[in-house]
Amino acid sequence: MSLLSVSNLRVDFNTRNGHTIAVNDISFSVEKGQITAIIGESGSGKSVACYSLLGLLPQPPASIESGQALFEGQDLLQMSEAELRAIRGRDIAMIFQDPMTCLNPFMTIGDQLIEPLVYHKNLSEKHALARAKELLVEVGIRDPDTTINNYPHEFSGGMRQRVMIAMALINEPKLLIADEPTTALDVTIQAQILKLIAELQTKRDIGVIFISHDLAVVADIADQIIVMEKGLLVERGDREAIFTDAQHPYTQKLLAAIPSSIKEASTRAPEPLVRVEHLKTYFETPSQLVKAVDDVSFQINKGEILGLVGESGSGKSTIGRSILRLLPITEGTVTFAGTDVTALDKKGLRGMRRRMQMIFQDPYASLNPRMSVYDTLAEPLLLHGIESRKTVEQAVLTLMDDVGLARAFIRKYPHEFSGGQRQRIAIGRALATKPEFIVADEPVSALDVTIQAQILDLLLDLGNQYGLTMLFVSHDLAVVRHIADRIIVLYQGKIVEEGSSEALFTNPQQSYTKTLLHSIPGQSLLAG
Amino acid sequence: MWRFIIGRLLQAVPVIFIVITATFFLVRAAPGGPFDAEKAVIPEVKAALERQYRLDLPLHQQYVAYLSDLVQGDLGPSFKYPGRSINELIESGLPVTAELGAYALLIALIIGGISGILAALRPNTLQDYIPMSLAMVGICMPTFLLGPLLVLLFGIELDWLPVSGWGDIPGDKILPSITLGAAYAAYVARLSRAGMLEVLSQDYIRTARAKGLPEWHVVLKHGLRGGMLPVVAFLGPAFAGLLAGSFVVETIFQIPGLGRFYVQAAFNRDYTMILGTTVFLSTLIVLFNLLSDIVAAWLNPRLRAQLSE
């Protein structure tokens, strides 16, 4: 009998803005000793389904219309709050997406770890602490005696996720639900966490539900895969079946969206537009001097897309912001089309701003929520005198066409758009001043896989159409391979390797580049 | 920790210095002197009085003399109470006002805090509207109205509580503390409601719930520390403001505190008392702002690390 069998589960949301069906009559089952992946884009209802099982959805807006969820013979949906609470944290445990905010910043990890033990099994604190230390070792955290008394902010993202996993497993649960546990992590750390989950699953022979929006991530570890779209369960099957001959068109669309092609080397003669020489950008923190960018030199040729790849803390964003003078530079020079940008005064810099623009990572934070699409796009046009009061409306409309936004949305506000549409607005704003050079700082990493593909294609088309030169910053090698002509690999503020994307991917020289390439998820299934 | 504290204190010295200088000359610019009285004072007598208090010296000399005394901690003689020094008057008034302020803040914290948390648990329901409406009444009801009302009800009609004095008769501290504390309870209620709502929407609360912990455990153990941060930030400046604001309550309940000196000094042009209370108040404001920053930092482990270098 399967560990968990859910039948015709239906969950609705009625908020002030109207009534929506989040989960529309789905049924699935999870076997003990197996990893079941649930794949779907944002808004597909994958998280809502799992949360509703444990009563973690706030009832006023959400309401469970129908369905049954048998866990070891008991129907979770009929249980009272007290009975559900007894199961949560003891038999069913959860891990969440963003390690930065999922641990209580005001309590030591030791206190947070022993809570389920003390509460559910009323162990004494001494025993609970001992048990917690064993778990920390098991999830790969060195010298638990000191780290147990540290606070969450003293750990890196990866380390915190390990603590979360330890917290979930401390009560030997039978079912572990992981809601996008690696999305917020760097690719190398993501690989380690995926390996850890797989090992723990087999060692403890527990059932795991792995929720994700990225098929590639689950390619290596999932035994069974469920695909959901807009609240419906569109396909179900084991790993080989899904990846080799997917039936449902939506699954096929997901597979196609995984960037796998390598961009062929461009044939244009190298004519330098931006040259960076011995760039150093240091930050003064109360505790110590952080050398974010440590003596980096490179050049970007006209019409070329240069990929800047590195993990968090490698200084890739800092370089982008230093070139645009959004950050004070400690040392080194940046020349743009012959003029030395670092020496420009305030007025000179403002004139230069027109020719260099930036696209940001988080679509929700890079647009002013209080300004409509029209205001956001018209502001740069009017500021630099490209358009006059009368002609600006028409220019905005053409810009919207360029980035693929329906003209009807001209008066709408950012909160009325999806992530992908917002990024299109941000791109439109960057193009408004007809710049020659654009820094794209992780423009797609916050988007769903299918939307990601559309935005990348848009950037490529606009690049060709306007002859743009672009610095594409990302931690996702697969994406960079798809879009960049040349790639620079960064590690802790220094350049590790530089070369065309084709050369870099076929025979990487440095060991760090090799480990990076090796940890790209989903390699085993996909041909080279 | 000490580097941070000393740094802030050093920063405070110029502030207090400027406050003293500004007050010193501001006071003398106001019309009417300390010795004007309804019965016109004979010029010779007035000259003698001014000589006694060194007011006949040119202004800048007076200023230098005052500062040199201040450095030694001597706030000078009182004009209104000959034979008594300002230090003595403040020492007599301060403990009472501080005690009144402390009780008022305690009440504000207990009543304000509890109603704020209850309101945050079920927002936009009766459990939210009742405490918040009461808080609103607390804000709009002036002390010079709430005090007499309480005295009328509890002091005279029900005769449960004494109506004046401080510490002479048991229970005479209850009404004044409630009167002064009410307005602050209202502010604390609003702040703690906002703080708790903000915290309860955080991810780590969801993690705590996922661990199957009971609701009150989640709210109090996990939510409280973060939720109360805005209240702590408010307490610092509030306590200093409380001292100056306690005058009305001290008059209504005949409490021998500092508030009465503070305002009467202005009306009597009691220069040394005005300067004395101002110096005292500005130091308190600086100290309490620093204190609330330290407590807020201590509460938040991330900031605590920065502090300890």
Added chain:
Amino acid sequence: MVKSTIRALGVLCLLSLAACMGGESKVEQGNRDGVLHYGNGSEPQGLDPHVVTGVPENKIIRTLFEGLAVKNPYTLEPEPGVAERWDISADGKQITFHINPNARWSNGDPVTAHDYVWSWRRALDPNMGNQYAYMLYPLVNAEAYATGKLDDTEKLGVRAKNDLTLEVTLNAPTPYFIQLMDHYSTFAVHPETVSKHGGATDRFTPWTRVGNIVSNGPFVLTEWKLNRYIRVEKNPLYWNADNVKLNAVMFYPTENLTSEERMFRAGQLHYTNEVPLDKIPVYKSMDNSPFVQAPYLGTYYYLLNTEKPPMDDVRVRKALSMAVDRETLVSTVLQNAYVPAYSITPPDTLGYFPPKTFSYDPEKARQLLAEAGYPNGDNWPGLELTYNTSENHRKVAVAIQQMWKDVLNIEVSLANQEWKVYLDSVNQMNFQIARRGWIGDYVDPNNFLDLFITEGGNNNTGYSDPVYDEIILREAPNAPTREERYALFRKAETMLMDEMPILPIYTYTSKHLMHPSVKGIPPNLMDSLNIRYVWLDPNETLKAE
């Protein structure tokens, strides 16, 4: 857990409430132990008779010190104090005081004439800054010494013939001089104690602190808690100790009228300093009411600045005065707490009754105003009435402003000024009409009429009439009998009121709430308390109202 804390808190509150219900009130305790609980208005500035100025200080100092002569509370006539008897010379310029041999200081030293000579020199010493120095000006050369023109103290009109006889020589016969002996600025202080704690004329010496102070009155200072209370206990060494019935007196600084009244009702006070205006009708309607009221030696009037138009025209001044219906004002807005006044000197000041030169006459007022060039108020230049912030002044000003509008159809604006700013405006004469109240220092018309002599310090009206000055400064003091003196004063006051430089409004009254158990505090014109006469009858209680 949250629910249980709220329940615990509730129980705590109830417990503390029960603890203080009931219990014996201070008044009942006081009646049993002979301790008077006295509401004294405000915290006294100090207890040095030659430094302080206010009324609250006066009440306390007169329990600790005693003058050569003391006022009888019933008749206000002088009685023997430190001096057993005194003889006045035929020409009225020489007074000899015979000091009571049993008079003692609280540390046992006998009180001698030398103490008085030393003390009066200290009171008049220019460095002392004693604002009541002018009380001793009738003394020969006193004014010259106090204003620094003379520094040889030997020439002062006071000499100790021997330990027990004090000879005083005056510039001119001063019938009210004996009364002055009851004013604390003429009290003696203990020279050794004052010198021990610092310079004779140094204001900052702690000689008046508990433990240091040496006094010669019926009580001694035992406790002084700033802004809480002052406790004085019976002085066994006082020469008249066996006639003193009270064991102790507690003075409370009752700043806020309304709180003081509540303390009285809650049984925490025997006697209140004042009574809130709006409570008077309530207390008057009670039978066996604790409310006591008596005329008080003080007049509330408006200063009219005769130098500034339109106030320079006497007809305008008279019109304004006649347009004020004082009877209605006092009976309605002021709850009959005062007595309408038509002159500066209060009625029955030791037998002197002031002339009444005008009364409320709207018709004549309009006619006078028309004559002055403002018929029915047109082309009226406007007028500003200045007063200092107080509930009472506001009520009077608003009522009179309205009366002038109704009767004379003229606009008068009100300027409510903060205390010191108001004093400054009055002293610099930059006002048109200003509120002023004058409380008598001694019971004699001279104390009111000498205000308006040309160089009078408190004139502030610009009124100056040499004939008036002549009467007040020379003729009246030399009048042989009291009747002739009063006749001269009446003539002067009629002259004054014909010129109308001031607009008298009402005569003050002293108002107190007195617990029925308090005996020996008769209402008198000076509202003066002679603690020796006071005693408490325990079986008198306040009927539950």
Added chain:
Amino acid sequence: MTDMTLQAEKGTSLWEDAWRRLKKNKLALFGLGLLGSFVLIALITPWIAPYAYDAQNLDLGATPPSAAHWLGTDIFGRDLLTQIMYGGRISLAVGFVATAVALFIGVSWGAIAGYVGGRVDAVMMRIVDILYALPFMIFIVLLMVVFGRNLLLLFLAIGAVEWLTMARIMRGQVQTLRKQEFVEAAISLGLAPATIIRRHLIPNALGPIIVYTTLTIPSVMLLEAFLSFLGLGIQPPKTSWGLLISYGAETMEEYPWLLIFPGMALTLTLFALNFLGDGLRDALDVRRSAD
């Protein structure tokens, strides 16, 4: 985030959007209605007031509510309803204008200090500390002496005290907003700091500004009462709610209506202000209302 079906052709501007959400909040509407009626009454008082505001009737004195005088009369026999209406004119004027003064100075001061940061910020904040500590009484007396006596002085005096806290709140808001990416984007567009503050920072700090405004208005009205009571504000026979309450409190036992009715007028206005304030804050808080 469910993909909401796209709305009608015409988008909604910020204010229309906020108004649509506000209309749904019944309490806020009640607040707006009440406030609107009070302001309306205040504006047309001279024409609809039953009695002249200074018509005294000394013989009548203080009488409880009666047919002739719906809310009773004060100790001068003046109609209390008329006093409250005229008092409302001044209290509301003081409340709104003084708060506007405090808002204007506080917001710009806080925004500049928060945006520029570094030493400039430290100096500006120290100035705020100094003003906090100055003895407020003497400061007011001086203002009165220098400016003489009129309502302008009253607004200036109150404004000069209330903007300090606003500056602190605004500085906190700007410091957090400044780290947001849309501000970095604005900088990279080449906008001048002043434009960035005006167009990008202030509109996004509307929530806390509004909440604080609804807290300032009551304290400003009460401050006005305290000043007038001390003789530094409104001169009789003009009056304000604050003054009426402080007179009423003196004679509360004998003439309770002199306290209750002005007290109710003030409390109702403040209730209305706060329901409206909370409603507006939720309406303008775009993030929360989007789910």
